[in-house]
Amino acid sequence: MPGSIQSIERAAAILHLLADNPDRLGLGEIADTLDLAKTTTHGLLKTLLAVGFVEQSTVGGPYRLGTGLGRLAGDPLDPNALRSRALNWADALAGRTGESVRVAVAHGDAALVIHHVFRPDDSVQQLAVDVELPLHACAFGKVLLAGKTAFGPRQDDLLDSYTARTVTSRRVLARELVEVRRRGWAGEVGEFAEGVASIAAPIRNEVGRTVAAIGIAGSTERLCNPRGEPRPKLVEHVRSTARSVSRDLATRRR
């Protein structure tokens, strides 16, 4: 196999072996079966454990395939399951920020809103779920784009414009996404609708992949400081909510 990397081959062999033995295997059994040194095998298993591809019920105990593997491929998180997990945290975010909350997932080339919590001011509001938002023109979409490595400035056609502030250049957007990735949240001010801003952060699954975005949307005056930047306090609420949901996904009930 030209250019193959030995440690990846060996890791794959371990995964195949565990897949064939759902009842868990010990370190010794794995090393013997694959004819590898115990120290090598242990090193490989430690890495696989860290990324969630294998699991151990007790430290030093036998190994089996991790649930993180399923999430990696054809087993995306069900959006209705995601709503259930996010429900309590989304409510608390609306309570803390006084703004309406949305959870969105990538759906084709749009951000699909799967959960919506009203702004807690008891004004008349309509439940707006199953609504699609343009990925490049809202904070939710930017978070989702930043979570995919595939987005790059390859084509030179312009992105759809909604207001004078919409980012239409792929190159400019790609630069912004680098920044979103680096700081772990996205903001958008008047790029989709005049006078409306949004702030969002990534919900990650147990292997760290972005599976959804959660955040708030509301009037620019409320969400932004006088310099027109998202208020740091609100950003922090959004980020800590996203972390709570992510932790919930990694640990909680069926």
Next chain:
Amino acid sequence: MSRRYVLAVDQGTTSTRAILFDRSGRLVALRQHEHEQHFPQPGWVEHDASEIWTQLSQLVPAALADAEAGPGDVAAIGIANQRETSVVWERATGRPIHRAIVWQDTRTAGLIESMAADPRAARVSELCGLPFAPYFSASRLRWILDAVPGARQRAVAGELMFGTMESWLIWNLTGGANGGLHLTDVTNASRSMLMNIRTCRWDRELLAFFDVPAQVLPEIRPSIERYGACTQVLPGVAIGAALGDQQAALFGQTCFEAGEAKCTYGTGSFVLLNTGTELVTSRHGLIPTVAFQAAGEPVRYALEGSIAVTGSLVQWLRDGLGLISSAPEIETLARTVGDNGGCYIVPAFAGLLAPHWRSDARGVITGLTSYVTSGHLARAVLEATAWQTREVIDAMTADTGLALRELRVDGGMTANNLLMQFIADILDTPVVRPMMAETVSLGAAYASGLAVGMWPDRTSLRRNWHRAAEWNPSMDSALRDREYANWQEAVTRSYAGPARPAGETAARAGVYAGTLSGS
């Protein structure tokens, strides 16, 4: 900034939650753990009370750690619990003498049937306000005393303690065998058939009828009162409230006044309508229950429609049939089709509670054809929850003469948009979810916070209630009527023996009501 949080414990049927709330009633930290369900025989459901206590003692510190808080930050603990689940333990050791018998358990159906045939039965129903059903806790206590060797003698000798889950947890939190407090709150006691629904005391006649020695019973206390301080888990922190989970949800929805109602959608679903200081009895198959009592205040009552199987039918689709891998995925499956395909599921797994009160009923699936797919079944499962709600709301409307303007909902199933829309459609009423779906915990938190002065009064809590979502009816009324008729037809088929006409069912509910409204 000290004592800025209240801790709610929600000891539920499938899991226990520890939730920390701040002064604005916002969730700060949540820890949850499922406990094992034991099914030793068909119709039997048991929990290990010691397992639940151990889990609680781990959940609470974990929740505090999540919020970077210590016991000094917690003003009070409030407890909400699965109701009617009964446990008997040794006073000297804290060891349960039998696994807790869960509210869904029907082992005492035969016992209840023979008791209902007793000439004193009408008088018993009149005193406790409840129809004869294995659902309530008295027959479980009686069963344990009869079934466990030596239990009755030991009970009489004062060696045993009985309680529902709040009693068990409070006793353990306050020291267990070393001076633990043995008490129950009046809402939980109202579900036993041993308490006089008017005086709110254990009733000598009822105790004699069920043949239960008074020595095993906890003291009945108001729901909102500083009972004492924890010596375990959160040493020094006051326990300020205990309520049955459904009453806690009513409180969490801030339904403090007569005429206010909610429906909680969890394992089962329960509509409670606050009737104020007045005990209102039903002619249409609902039951009177205690809503809450603050120390020094009169008891507030509620009218309740209890539905045993709603979320647990979703779990059956998951665990029994394996059609979905998690409960919320039922919505995904149900959306693969546009309607129920003619299929209806009446989940009378252990008889039917309100408004039918038929312990002979058994589950049925009607309208099965080769056309029906797993998607149609998923729809029928969700629709069963909505139709059962409709039956209970219809009974409530018939009892009170007041039409519902909107339904306040909460609980895990409210995450299901398809279901919530369907409920709005078939009730022809807006359905509203408040900003905190964990209202059971919120109610326990509110109640305990009030007990220690975290909030000045109940009215001040109303400001925290906000609508988080609303579903508005959009179904054609002819379609709704047709579907309801199909459902009712399926319900009559769930009865053992020949189907009875609907009029006769109402008359039967009236028999219960007759025994209840004699005063």
